[in-house]
Amino acid sequence: MILEVNRLTKSYRSGSNELTVLSDITFSAAEKETLSIVGPSGSGKTTLLGLCAGLDHTTSGTVSLCGQALGELDEDARAALRSQHVGFIFQDFQLIPTLTALENVTIPLELQGQSDVQHTARELLTRVGLGDRTHHYPSELSGGEQQRVSIARAFSGRPKILFADEPTGNLDDETGAQVEKLLFELNQEAGTTLIIVTHDLELANKTDRIIRLKGGRVVTDTLTNASTSR
Amino acid sequence: MNRFAFLLRTAWRDGRRNIGKLFLFMSSIILGIAALVAINSFNDNLTRDIDREAAALLGADLVVTGSRPAGPLTLATLDSLPAERSTEVELLSMAFIPKANESQFVRLRALEGDFPYYGELVTDPPEANMLFRKEKGVIIEKGLMLQYELQVGDSLRLGTSVFPILGSFENAFASAAISSTFAPTVYIGGSHMDSTRLIQPGSLVNYSYYFKVQQPFDADQWEEEKSTRLRTESMRIETVSERQEDVTEAFSQLNYFLNLVGLVALLLGCIGVASSIFIYVKTKIPSIAIFRCLGMKGREAFLIYLFQVLALGLVGVLIGAGLGAFVQMLLPELLSDFLPLTINMQISWPSIFQGIGLGLLITSLFALLPLLAIRKVSPLRTLRATLEESGKRIDLVQAAVSAGIVLSLFVFLWLLTGEVEVGFFFVLGLTISFAVLFGVAQLIMWFLKKYFPRQWNFVFRQGLANLFRPNNQTRTLLVSIGLGTAVLTTLFIVQGLLLRNVEAMDAGEQPNVFLFGIESNQIDTLISITEGRGMPIMQQMPIVTMRLEGWQGRSKADWLQDTTRKARNWAIHRETRATYRDYLDANEEVIEGEFPHPRESPEDSIFISLADAFAEAMAVEIGDEMVFDLQGVPLTTYVRSIRKIDNANMRARFLVLFPSGVLEGAPQFHVLVSKAPDREMIASYRGEVVKAFPNVSVLDLSTILQSVNEILNKISYILQFMALFSIVTGIIVLLSSLLLSKYQRIKESVLLRTIGASRRQIRWINATEYLLLGGLAALVGVMISLIAGFLIARFQFELDYTVKWLPILIVFTAVVLITLLIGVFNSREVVNKPPLAVLRKEVG
Structure with missing residues (x-):
């Protein structure tokens, strides 16, 4: 298993009150598996994603990512783990505004200490249809284009697992569909585990499995038609 | 790698x-370092030139001076010196200029010998330099030539003798430049002094013996060996190194203030650095996440921004050092009139390197504090933009950097002032100011939250609530604007204090004419001349000169051997000019003992009254014995009272006051003080007095005051010029602090606009917030500066503390207005453009 979540609980202290956002969550994801986490607003989806990716600390329970227990790693070790094995796609793209499209894509490669990063990044940008926009800054690209750069960046480091937070949430239907298509194609090619947090059931149904959250608990964990057809 | x-x-x-975003950061460094380098370079050049031209400042290897001609003991000592010698007799006197039919107060110097031995007395025509030493004739300062449109061949009457003018010169030797401004110097040959008959009993005359010694010779060692011996004849030895110290000392107050200005500019620069980096880091948080x-890694993200800051800091420091080197070239131009020597301004590499080093250190430290926050930026912010990192744990690195800042400021101040205490108290003051401002901010937020005026109108409530809502800028702005205001206002307060004394001197009821060197048989005529013109006799006193021979039962010679004595040299060796009366003068007050203490019969003991400064310097108390030598006759006296003399009052002051019935028969001269209504009256009065009694000197105080004022105006001009650096840096601090708020408030304003707030309402909400912030910060800043000013005045400059409110009011108003204007200006984009356009831009 590339991701194993065991009895995870997350609570926040707000003044004298303790607010439990996630409670007793257990699930795992196999290599190359695609998985969606769905649920209403405030159900804890994004919090769960952050915890799985090692961006935050659990209150109790464990998360194991790529065979490493995140709770035992310090901040630097988690960062190293992310740079080697984890990719991200965000609802609001999260490109670095002061870097060009090409430079944004090279960052994960450079963090891995790879050489010839420009070539790999260029190939990926061409793959996502932005071969002629490599030197454009994020502010000079449309939302769809920014998300495609973000996808290129996510795959550039050849991650074992990719976390996507509402990847089409900020896009119109048509652009969203294009981005979805690209995401699944690249994922298929790279054989990456894909964890998507979304409201969009149509998108969720394209993954192998759907975990439904409600009030911070897993209510269902089901396989989709996509998994059986694959 | x-x-x-x-x-x-x-x-x-x-x-x-x-x-562009780091422009303010760069500007803060540039101006701070420029001011520092300019001031340090100037000081460096001044010190170097004083060192280099030290011999020329004195004109000789050593000079022996006294108020009487050298006695036999001194002459024997001087004769043993293997040296060339020149003799000079110097006195302040009136000179009558027949061509202009006017009298002028001059410093008359009668010179015998080849002095100056170092440097050159440059005359026009050149041969006049030799001529006046041989023939009867005078050379006069160029300014005097120009003032009365005199030419070579015109004449000048000195006392009873008329001298042809042989030429002019530009530089007077061996005189402190500032005092020579009051009375222009004229030179005559030493053999012609007697013909003027200006030297009378009671005349204030200086006798100088200049020596050019055969090398090798250690003048300082010679001084050490002989000084005690010569002092018994009231002769003083001055060597080149002492003159050097004197000149350096004369500029120390100016230096001190310039250093203070440099420091202020640098401190403001530091605040500018910290607040602009604070803003920068804020805008960078999404990228860092x-x-x-x-x-x-957090450390790596931190390094990225540290590299940027260091690189730009280096560029800023280099530009600042360059600008400073340029500005220092302007300083000697501004100061040229009252510098004792021409300063050859050179690039002062030590100052530049010091500036660069210090600039880099301070920039790094002050930038580090906000930069360190980068390490703590959570990657989770990519998912939740409004996340606040919990920073409750004590961060050791942050604590170390803070300690580094405090320590480096302390060391810097210590180096600047050369005093550990000053460094310590200054840093303590800054830390306390910081804490006070922070505390006031906390207090205001707490108070507003607790007692929020819920009934007030919407706009005012919004503006007020902005002071304590999440993401508020109360602490940041209050601290940075408040500290900036405090530092700047303190500068103005200190500047005001330094210039205040002069204004007091020029006050309306002060006398402006001093007559001295009056003989006893001349006094009645002079009183009638003075009163005949309707001028009041404000003071008229006899003066008897004597020398201190011993005190507290021991002779002066005995005391001089005693290395543990507390009495100060100046008090022991000065010629005592005493007067006698049984009443107090208008500027005197008895603070200890009894007064008057008249002597009723010749058998009675003589009780005297001392000025407090003299009693303190002599370490004598009421009841102590003091023995004076009056023309060879010893006078045993006892201290019976101590007087405090108000120095702000312009009158002749007497350190020793005798009772009546003792000195009446002694050789004496008189001083007369009066006030003339205008300068024309002074000129004609002076003419009449000099015509009647050529030996009487008329000191026109209004001319002196005018010269002093001119000099001080120049100094204040330089101070203001340098303070300009601080002001501009202060504005930058304000700008950078307020730009921070732009990022903070823009989204809220846009949202308000989107849900229907009018442009007018947005403007008023912002104006309310900034007016309150600016007003509070400036108010607390001014209060801090009032305390700081008091402490500096009291303990550093030892001045009475008074405050000129106008500059403070101007700073206060300017800070509030600029805060308000920038605040409102910041919101113009929100106000003038459709909300969506602003939102897009901010997001993109």
Whole structure:
């Protein structure tokens, strides 16, 4: 298993009150598996994603990512783990505004200490249809284009697992569909585990499995038609 | 290494589009360092030139001076010196200029010998330099020539003798430049002094013996060996190194203030650095979160921005050092009139390197504090933009940097002032000010939250609530604007204090004419001349000169051997000019003992009254014995009272006051003090007095005051010029602090606009917030500066504390107005453009 979540609980202290956002969550994801986490607003989806990716600390329970227990790693070790094995796609793209499209894509490669990063990044940008926009800054690209750069960046480091937070949430239907298509194609090619947090059931149904959250608990964990057809 | 190169590359890539955002950061450094380098370079050049031209400042290897001609003991000592010698007799006197039919107060110097031995007395025509030493004739300062349109061949009457003018000269030797401004110098040959008959009993005359010694010779050692012996004849030895110290000392107050200005500019620069980096880091947090999310370590993200700041800091420091080197070239121009020597302004590399080093250190430290926050930026911010990192744990690195800042400021101040205490108290003061401002901010937020005026109108409530809502800027702005205001206002207060004394001198009821060197048989005529013109006799006193022979039962010679004595040299060796009366003068007050203490019969003991400064310097108390030598006759006296003399009052002051019935028969001269209504009256009065009694000197105080004022105006001009640096840096601090708020408030304002707030309402909400912030920060800043000013005045300059409110009011109003204007200006984009356009821009 590339991701194993065991009895995870997350609570926040707000003044004298303790607010439990996630409670007793257990699930795992196999290599190359695609998985969606769905649920209403405030159900804890994004919090769960952050915890799985090692961006935050659990209150109790464990998360194991790529065979490493995140709770035992310090901040630097988690960062190293992310740079080697984890990719991200965000609802609001999260490109670095002061870097060009090409430079944004090279960052994960450079963090891995790879050489010839420009070539790999260029190939990926061409793959996502932005071969002629490599030197454009994020502010000079449309939302769809920014998300495609973000996808290129996510795959550039050849991650074992990719976390996507509402990847089409900020896009119109048509652009969203294009981005979805690209995401699944690249994922298929790279054989990456894909964890998507979304409201969009149509998108969720394209993954192998759907975990439904409600009030911070897993209510269902089901396989989709996509998994059986694959 | 690869990783390091990547970080450097990323620093460059990320930074190239951010130069504009770091403009304020750069400006703060540039101005701070420029002021520091300019002032240090100037000081460096001044000190170097004083060192280099030290011999020329004195004109000889050593000079022996006294108020009487050298006695036999001195002459024997001087004769043993293997040296060339020149003799000079110097006195302040009136000179009558027949061509202009006017009298002028001059410093008359009768010179015998080849002095100056070092440097040159440059005359026009050149041969006049030799001529006046041989023939009867006078050379006069060029300014005097120009003032009365005199030419070579015109004449000048000195006392009873008329001298032809042989030429002019530009530089007077061996005189402190400032005092020579009051009375222009004229030179005559030493053999012609007697013909003037200006030297009368009671005349204030200086006798100088200049020596050019055969080398090798240690003048300082010779001084050490002979000084005690010569002092018994009231002769003083001055060597080149002492003159050097004197001149350096004369400029120490100016230096001190210039250093203070440099320090203020640098401190403001530091605040500017810290607040502009604080803003920069704030705007960079989303990018940092992405970097972190992609696997960059906190330390690495921190390094990226540290590299940027260091690189720009270096550029800023270099530009600042360059600008400072340029500005220092202007300083000697501004100061040229009252510098004792021509300063050859050179690039002072030590000052520049010191500025660069200090600039880099201070920039790094002050930038580090906000930069350190980068390490703590959570990658989770990519998912939740409003996340606040919990920073409750004590961060050791942050504590170390804070300690580094405090320590480096302390060391810097210590080096600047040369005093550990000053460094310590200054840093303590800054820390307390910081804490007070922070505390006031906390208090205001707490108070507003607790007692929020819920009934007030919407706009005012919004503006007020902005002071304590999440993401408020109360602490940041109050601290940075308040500290900036405090530092700047303190500068003005100190400047005001330094210039205040002069204004007091020029007050309306002060006398402006001093007559001295009056003989006893001349006094009645002079009183009638004075009163005949309707001028009041404000003071008229006899003066008897005597020398201190011993005190507290021991002779002066005995005391001089005693290295543990407390009496100060100046008090022991000065010629005592005493007067006698049984009443107090208008500026005197008895603070100890009894007064008057008249002597009723010749058998009675003689009880005297001392000025407090003299009693303190002599370490004598009521009841102590003091023995004076009056023309060879010993006078045993006892201290019976101590007087405090108000120095602000312009009158002749007497350190020793005898009772009546003792000195009446002694050789004496008189001083007369009066006030003339205008300068024309002074000129004609002076003419009449000099015509009647050529030996009487008429000192026109209004001319002196005018000269002093001119000099002080120049000094204040320089101070203001340098203070300009601080002001501009202060404005930059204000700008950078307020730009921070732009990022903070813009989204809220846009949202308000979107849900229907009018432009007018947005403007008023912002105006309310900024007016309150600016007003509070400036108010607390001014209060801090009032306390700081008091402490500096009291303990550093030892001045009475008075405050000129106008500059403070101007600073206060300016800070509030600029805060308000920038605040409102910041919101113009929100106000004038459709909300969506602003939102898009901010998001993009």
